[in-house]
Each structure stands twice: as structure tokens, then as C-alpha cells.
Amino acid sequence: MHEQLFDYINRYSKQTLSEQEMSIITSVMEPKRLRKKQYFLEEGEICANTGFIVKGATRQYSLDEEGNEHIMQLAIENWWIVDRNSFMNQVPSAYFIEAWEDCELLLLPRAKLDTLLSIPAINTMFWQMSENNHIAAQKRLDDTISLSAIKRYENFQRLYPQIIQRFPSHQIASYLGVSRETLSRARSRSVR
Amino acid sequence: MHEQLFDYINRYSKQTLSEQEMSIITSVMEPKRLRKKQYFLEEGEICANTGFIVKGATRQYSLDEEGNEHIMQLAIENWWIVDRNSFMNQVPSAYFIEAWEDCELLLLPRAKLDTLLSIPAINTMFWQMSENNHIAAQKRLDDTISLSAIKRYENFQRLYPQIIQRFPSHQIASYLGVSRETLSRARSRSVR
DNA sequence: AAAGATGCGTGACGAAAGTCACGCTCCTGT
DNA sequence: ACAGGAGCGTGACTTTCGTCACGCATCTTT
Numbered sequence: 001m002h003e004q005l006f007d008y009i010n011r012y013s014k015q016t017l018s019e020q021e022m023s024i025i026t027s028v029m030e031p032k033r034l035r036k037k038q039y040f041l042e043e044g045e046i047c048a049n050t051g052f053i054v055k056g057a058t059r060q061y062s063l064d065e066e067g068n069e070h071i072m073q074l075a076i077e078n079w080w081i082v083d084r085n086s087f088m089n090q091v092p093s094a095y096f097i098e099a100w101e102d103c104e105l106l107l108l109p110r111a112k113l114d115t116l117l118s119i120p121a122i123n124t125m126f127w128q129m130s131e132n133n134h135i136a137a138q139k140r141l142d143d144t145i146s147l148s149a150i151k152r153y154e155n156f157q158r159l160y161p162q163i164i165q166r167f168p169s170h171q172i173a174s175y176l177g178v179s180r181e182t183l184s185r186a187r188s189r190s191v192r
Numbered sequence: 193m194h195e196q197l198f199d200y201i202n203r204y205s206k207q208t209l210s211e212q213e214m215s216i217i218t219s220v221m222e223p224k225r226l227r228k229k230q231y232f233l234e235e236g237e238i239c240a241n242t243g244f245i246v247k248g249a250t251r252q253y254s255l256d257e258e259g260n261e262h263i264m265q266l267a268i269e270n271w272w273i274v275d276r277n278s279f280m281n282q283v284p285s286a287y288f289i290e291a292w293e294d295c296e297l298l299l300l301p302r303a304k305l306d307t308l309l310s311i312p313a314i315n316t317m318f319w320q321m322s323e324n325n326h327i328a329a330q331k332r333l334d335d336t337i338s339l340s341a342i343k344r345y346e347n348f349q350r351l352y353p354q355i356i357q358r359f360p361s362h363q364i365a366s367y368l369g370v371s372r373e374t375l376s377r378a379r380s381r382s383v384r
Numbered sequence: 385a386a387a388g389a390t391g392c393g394t395g396a397c398g399a400a401a402g403t404c405a406c407g408c409t410c411c412t413g414t
Numbered sequence: 415a416c417a418g419g420a421g422c423g424t425g426a427c428t429t430t431c432g433t434c435a436c437g438c439a440t441c442t443t444t
Contacts, residue, residue: 062338064338068338072330072334084330085330127319130322130326138329140333141329141332141333141336142254142262142264144333144337145369146254146369149430149431170391170392174337177336178431178432179431180392180393181393181394182430182431184394185393188394361421361422372422373403377401380424
């Protein structure tokens with residue numbers, strides 16, 4: 001079960017983990033199962049863990065005053081799930097993270113973060129991840145400000161074809177910041 | 193001139209810089225002046241430096257196919273300016289960064305990054321900065337997806353009152369992702 | 385097997401925002 | 415000092431998108 005994570009780390013950091021490092025990781029990151037619709041994190045809680053998705057799919061969303069969901073992240077295998085703000089700064093989260101399919105996760109508890117970051121490959125990986133997430137968030141923001149609903153959908157389709165297969169289209173619509181009806185019409189007016 | 197940066201680092205990292213560390217920083221980060229409308233970075237270039245704004249104001253924007261600007265960042269004193277993607281991964285930038293007022297900057301050249309990151313306080317600061325930027329980008333995205341133009345403006349006003357003073361309102365409009373006319377009307381319909 | 389929930393398309397309508405056009409004021413550079 | 419440009423408000427019109435409503439198919443639960 002941890003092999004998948006080791007592969008991920010090696011790929012990301014371009015370093016190779018020693019036996020000893022692997023055993024530290026194994027001892028620190030505990031497996032956890034979630035059934036569909038169970039919560040990894042709920043609004044108001046402090047995010048105690050960062051999760052690595054070994055299998056399954058999750059969604060992260062906020063809830064506004066009118067009770068509308070706004071999807072921040074749709075995640076599948078080999079993605080990390082966390083509310084960084086809540087996790088790093090130990091403040092209550094504004095987000096829900098919910099299993100959308102049955103999930104197998106590996107949990108990194110906040111208290112063990114420093115232990116893991118002392119491993120160079122992990123340190124590099126975290127740095128890279130943070131960087132990449134930030135860049136992706138910036139790109140998504142740029143798209144959201146600049147492009148029409150249809151263009152945003154086409155971009156999304158190009159970037160994350162696997163995600164489209166696994167989530168219903170009204171979730172994609174929320175991720176893109178449009179109503180499900182608008183997305184539905186955009187898709188039919190588009191080539192398909 | 194470098195004192196302002198030292199203060200910033202001490203505040204951010206909650207550590208104190210040694211004399212030796214300060215002299216390293218001074219030797220690595222060269223001052224640079226920009227006149228209003230000069231570019232710190234242009235689309236297509238590889239972003240060679242990260243800049244710390246000692247004095248002045250800058251704006252970062254992308255240009256779409258129709259030639260419309262989309263403002264990604266409005267920055268003033270004690271902010272950092274960089275296209276992270278271009279700087280970290282040494283790829284051509286999609287953004288312009290332009291001085292909006294005459295500026296005094298301190299430049300961190302990409303080649304010196306590792307030198308600086310070996311200083312613990314700087315390392316912590318960079319980590320924190322990246323984290324905070326990411327969190328802010330996520331919040332901005334959430335707002336852009338969730339809120340009406342007026343609400344977004346009110347939020348922005350609450351978060352960055354100094355910025356509103358220093359940039360013309362059509363730049364704010366672009367930052368918020370609305371037309372200047374819509375922002376103008378929103379402001380007059382709002383309490384003031 | 386039946387009943388409810390969920391997903392998704394589509395029409396009708398209205399609200400929100402973009403676009404185009406005009407005019408006024410205040411800088412700024414020559 | 416004067417001309418040109420930038421910033422900003424505002425009206426008229428158009429486009430985009432959200433909302434409400436309905437219908438249908440599939441999935442889930444009992």
C-alpha cells in the first residue's frame with residue numbers, strides 16, 4: 001500500500017528513498033478507509049491530517065450563506081487532500097472534504113510533519129507540491145477571470161480528462177463556477 | 193535599503209538574522225530602480241529574478257487573444273513580485289509585470305536562490321510565503337466563483353484598503369474580473 | 385418490484401454583466 | 415499654455431448566465 005506513495009515521491013523529488021526513510025514513512029503515515037459520502041474534513045474542524053489518495057476520489061467544497069456548494073478541488077489517485085490553511089496554521093477550516101468514491105488514504109498527521117520534512121526527498125516533494133499547487137491555482141484563477149464558461153470547460157477537459165469520467169457534471173460545473181444548466185448547454189453547443 | 197527587507201524577514205520567520213546572514217543577503221540581493229511603466233518582466237521572457245518592493249507599486253497581468261489585460265496581482269511595498277512558474281521552472285512567462293509607480297526593488301537572481309535558501313530564516317520565510325500566497329490564491333478563487341461583483345469589491349476593499357488608494361479603479365475591476373463600467377455602477381449603488 | 389433519489393437535458397424568463405458611445409475632469413508632456 | 419491622453423461616470427442596448435420548471439432515465443434502497 002505504501003509503494004504507490006514511494007513511487008510518487010521518487011518521481012516528484014527525482015531522488016531515491018533509502019530503506020530507512022521508507023520505514024519512517026511507513027510508520028508515520030497510517031492507512032485509513034473512507035466510504036463514499038464520508039467526510040475527511042468538515043467545516044469548523046481543524047484539519048489534522050494531510051491525506052494521500054491511494055484509491056478513490058474526493059471533493060473539497062465550501063458552503064455559502066445560501067447553502068450553495070462551491071467546489072475547490074476534485075481529487076483522485078495520487079493526489080493530496082488537505083486544507084493547507086487549516087493544517088499549517090491550525091485554524092478552523094472553511095471547507096468540507098468528502099469521499100466521492102470509497103477511498104483508501106494514507107494519513108500524515110500534523111504532529112508528524114516535521115519528522116517527514118527532515119527526509120530530503122520528502123522535503124523537496126513538499127516544496128514542489130506547494131509550488132505546483134500554487135501555480136495551478138493561479139492558472140485556474142486566470143482562466144476564471146479571463147474565459148467564458150465554454151472555454152473553461154474545454155481547458156478543464158484537456159487538463160483533467162480522468163476527472164471528467166469520475167465526477168457527475170454538476171460537480172464539474174460548480175468547479176468551473178457556472179450553473180449545471182449552463183454547462184449542459186455549453187457542452188451541447190460545443191462539438192459534443 | 194536592505195533594512196526594510198531584514199525587518200520583513202524577521203517578522204515573517206520569527207527568527208533573527210545574524211550579522212553574517214545579513215551580509216550574505218546584502219551581497220546577493222542587488223538594488224534596482226524602475227520608472228513608472230517600465231517592465232520587470234515581459235511575456236515570453238524567463239523570469240530571472242524575484243523582486244522585493246522597497247518602494248513603489250507594480251501590477252502583474254496576462255494578455256488574452258483579444259488584447260484584453262487580466263490583472264493577477266497588484267503589489268506595493270513589502271510585497272514580492274515574481275512569476276513563480278517561470279522563475280522556478282525556467283520556462284517562458286505568460287505574464288507582464290510592470291511598474292505602476294516609480295519603484296525601488298531588491299532583486300534575488302534565480303542563480304542565487306539556493307544560497308539564500310540555506311539561511312534558515314529565509315528558508316522559513318519562503319516556505320511561509322509560498323504557503324500564504326497559495327492560500328490567498330485559493331481564497332480569491334473561491335470568492336470569484338462564489339460571489340457577485342459587488343461582494344467581491346467589498347471583500348477586496350476590506351482586505352487591501354491601501355491598494356485601492358494607489359491604483360485606478362479600472363485596474364481593480366480587472367483584478368476582480370469585471371468590466372470597469374460594472375465596477376463603477378456597483379460602487380455607486382453600494383453605500384458610497 | 386416499487387418508490388424515491390440522483391443525474392441530466394431543455395424551454396421560458398429575468399437578472400447580471402459586457403459592450404458601445406458620449407461627455408466631463410484632471411493630469412502630463414512638450 | 416495648450417493638446418492629448420487617462421480616468422471615470424452614465425445611458426442604451428445586447429449577451430451571457432442563473433433560476434425555475436418540467437420530463438425522462440438510471441441508480442439505490444427497502
